[in-house]
Amino acid sequence: MDQNRLEPPALRMGVLGCSDIAWRRALPALAADPSVELVAVASREEGKARRFAERFGCEAVTGYRALVDRADVDGLYVPVPAALHEPWVEAALRAGKHVLCEKPLTVDASATRRLAALAAARGLVLLENFMFQFHAQHQAVRDLLEQGVIGELRGVRAVFTIPALHPDDIRYRPELGGGCLLDVGGYPVRTAQLFLGPDLRVAGAVAVRDPGSGVDVAGAALLVSTEGVSAQLTYGMSHGYRSAYELAGSEGRIVLDRAYTPPADHRPVLRVETKGGSEEITLPADDQWAELVRVFTEAARGARNLDRYSELTLRQAELVEGIQRAAGLR
Known part of the structure; x- marks a missing residue:
């Protein structure tokens, strides 16, 4: 040194x-x-x-x-x-x-x-x-897509659901920005952007409200790219735990479980299915929180450009509003 x-x-x-x-x-x-x-x-x-x-x-x-x-x-x-x-x-x-x-x-x-x-x-x-986007497992998925392993991308399915929370949890308080779309729902929305790009439109959405608090506790949305590729998103906080996405291609599919909140020592497994059979690819463990901090500190020092993430953030807010309107939440 x-x-x-x-x-x-x-x-x-x-x-x-x-x-x-x-x-x-x-x-x-x-x-x-x-x-x-x-x-x-x-x-x-x-x-x-x-x-x-x-x-x-x-x-x-x-x-x-x-x-x-x-x-x-x-x-x-x-x-x-x-x-x-x-x-x-x-x-x-x-x-x-x-x-x-x-x-x-x-x-x-x-x-x-x-x-x-x-x-x-x-x-x-x-x-x-959205710390999950800095985990190395998603780059591994992108690499497989770019290599044409599953052919042309035809659709995205993403789900993030969690069990019901304690009644006092702030996510049941509408005045504090509660509801599942603004919380767990953001992850599937960001996933759609990561793989289909930010130029998406809301084709439809539904929501289920909690009768007591009035916040949305379950929902689904359909987003569509300019090329006509769809993203089917499911989210909620009155469900069994599920954190996964699937990319469907013209020649196969890629499935990733534990997509959004993997522990730092978790070794992700990508399941790749093609006409040649099914393969499981085990990836190295990665700490997405440590990666998040590294990205932020490098940007603050001027060593990294975050323009791409800024664009995703702006479009995320617009898409969430579109989903709220389509689902009758706004």
Whole structure:
């Protein structure tokens, strides 16, 4: 190693909110990355912030604004409820912070466009956290497609369903951006974009509402590309667990289970079926949360361009709105 070569300074990160996903996944990934310095975690509840800070060896801050305004923070991870993303992401961007925001970036396509424009104008990174797209297994699927293993792509099926949640879960609260489409439904929508491109239209959608809360707890959508290739999407939070997609081609199909939330030590298995038979391809394990942090930090340092992901985010918001309208949710 060149002793005269200086390593870039660590990206100083703050965490705006003490959510379950922050505790279980995001903070461990941030704390484990040597290019990140975890500075502080903020909560509206002092005790909650202190509990998170003690575990991850950083400072506890009471109140979100106090963290946004700190000069010793370069970037913020924002895992507050979906309906609160817009004001706090905007505050962070206006304070000169790079932002990694939990999905969905906002609950409104016009707000997503506005925040994306603000980040671009200020030269800041704004990344919506669909962490699954950075797992190496999806590149392996793309490689098989490009090699023509299943011929021409004819259709996509994607499903992400989870069991019913605790009644107090924020995903049952419409005022906080609850509902399955904005949560688990986003993964199949993003999958359709990854394999069919962002130029999709909504051909139809249905939704089932929870009679108590009024949020959607089950849904399905049909998206169609300009070439007429369809994506059939299923999502819900009153189901058995399922996380998978299937690509149907003119000469076969590729099936991937555990597509969206594989553990870091999981070795994915691609099932490839053609007229020559069925084959299972076992891939190396990959940590999609570690990859997410790496992508974000590299972009914040100017070493990676995220224009493609920004385009996917903008189109995602428009597609979700189209699905909501088609399903009678808007």
